[in-house]
Amino acid sequence: MLLFTLQRMLQSIAVLLAVSVAVFLAVYAVGDPVELLVNPEATQLEREAMVSRLGLDQPVWMQYFTFLSNAVQGDMGTSFVHAEPALQLILSRMPATFELVFLAMLVASIIGIPLGLYVGLKEENRIARAIMTGSIFGYSIPSFWKGMVLILFFAVWLQWLPASGRGETVSVFGIPFSFLTVDGLRHLAMPVINLAIPNIALITRLTAAGASEARMQDYVKFARAKGVREKRIVRRHILRNILIPIITVLGVEFGSLIAFSTITETVFAWPGMGKLLITSIYQLDRPVVVAYVMLVTFIFVVVNLLVDFTYALLDPRVSLSERMS
Template sequence: MAGFVLQRLMQAVVVMLVMSALVFVGVYAIGNPIDVLISPDATQDIRAATIARYGLDLPLWEQYFAFLGRVLSGDFGTSFVYGIPVTQLILTRLPATLELTLTAIFGATLVGVPLGMYAGYRPDRIFSRVVMGLSILGFSVPTFWIGLVLIFVFAVDLGWLPAGGRGETVSLFGVEWSFLTLDGLRHMLLPALNLSLFKFAMMVRLARSGTRETMSSDVVKFARAAGLSEWTVLSRHVLRLIAIPIVTVFGLELASTLAFAVVTETIFSWPGLGKLVIESITALDRPVMVAYLVIVSFVFIAINLSVDLAYAALDPRLSKGRS
């Protein structure tokens, strides 16, 4: 097990280094941020001094290694637009994205997996067909269209929920959270629902297919022959057998939702990382763009590593076979 963990950690470090290099070169090879930093009427001396101050006159490989040295100490540089450290800027926006993402993905999983298992256990029931119809809808309809419909129905037409913003927040351990207030929950409901529909559909279909396949396995037959109740068979045996693909999808969807909640945050004016990166791309704020992409890469790699370790915990044979 220790060898398996060490191997995965080394692979994660190598992938992270490669991704950071690709991100840095890809972002810094595009555009000229000097046009954002100084006035077009500035003299050549001012332009040259500004370029030297930000290190933009150095070769790209030297800029990368200087950037890498700063990142190892937790410094992503200073935002060209906001004029504050990028780390501080991201930390102020991260809680909003984090609470929205966790609400969406956990809600989709806690609701989708039981419904999917029921649809696989009783596929001929009307309720099971309704559940599968909802999953098809979640897969088929674009996220931005669902978001606009939710705003029109619940915010504009009915007036039940706010159309955008984060609402009232409460400070906990020095971090502002909106899910701790009633007004914050009202503001979070529509964007979280919009963000969770595709994940819900995926969890339903995954749990349904796994349950239908598992119900005909020898494990379930022996459990029933031993006199176990259907609830025990489903909760202890079927759920355990379908846990590995669910863990895989949960990890990947958690990372992708955290990284690519851009559309939902833009539609609902949710002040998170997705909205921040859109603003940074528009203003060519290179430090923020690079920091966001590096953090996204790190999140994907860390969650994939966690999923691998969860595999080993669920089935020790995997770690022995891969180590």
């Protein structure tokens, strides 16, 4: 266990370093933030003063090592636009993104797993075939198009739900949450649905494939021959044995949604990290972009590590050494 943890930590540090180099160089190569920040009527001296203040007069390698040495101390730089620490700015938007992603994955799991079990156990049924066909569309339709259709239908035509914003929030330990208020839930409904639809389709298909294979296994046939009730067979023998790939997908998708919820947050003007990233890219706010990518990479690493440990907890036959190899 200790050896596995140490090796994964070293791998994680190597991944973070590689990502930091790639992202820093890519962001450095795009545009000149001074052109967006400085007044068009500013003098050359004022421009040079701003370049010096932002540290852009140094060679790129020196800028990177300055960033790296500060990052080790928890300082990811200061936003060019907002004039506040980039990491603090991102963390202030994190609760909104986590709330959106967590609820989307919860909805996807609650709907996708039962649908997948139904399809896998009754795959010749017409309804099951219709569900599988619908899952193809659910996974294939672009998020921005789904978002605009949801806004058109629920916000414009029916006028049931608000089209943008986060709505009323309630603070718990200083962290604002929208799902604790009726107005907040109304604002959450469409972006959660928009994020959940492709994951419902993915989980449905994954669960259906696992259930279809598991129901033909000898241990399921033996349980039926013993007269075990069908509900118990599904719950104890089929579902429990297909949870490992489902949990893996849920973990990976959770990290993916945190990183790539930018489209949904932009369409619905949801004040999360994704919307901040898009705005920062437009404004060439380099510290915020680099800090965002580094934070998201760190979240991916932590989620994958937790998935590995969950493997061993769910199935004792799967050892950490096997997962490591």
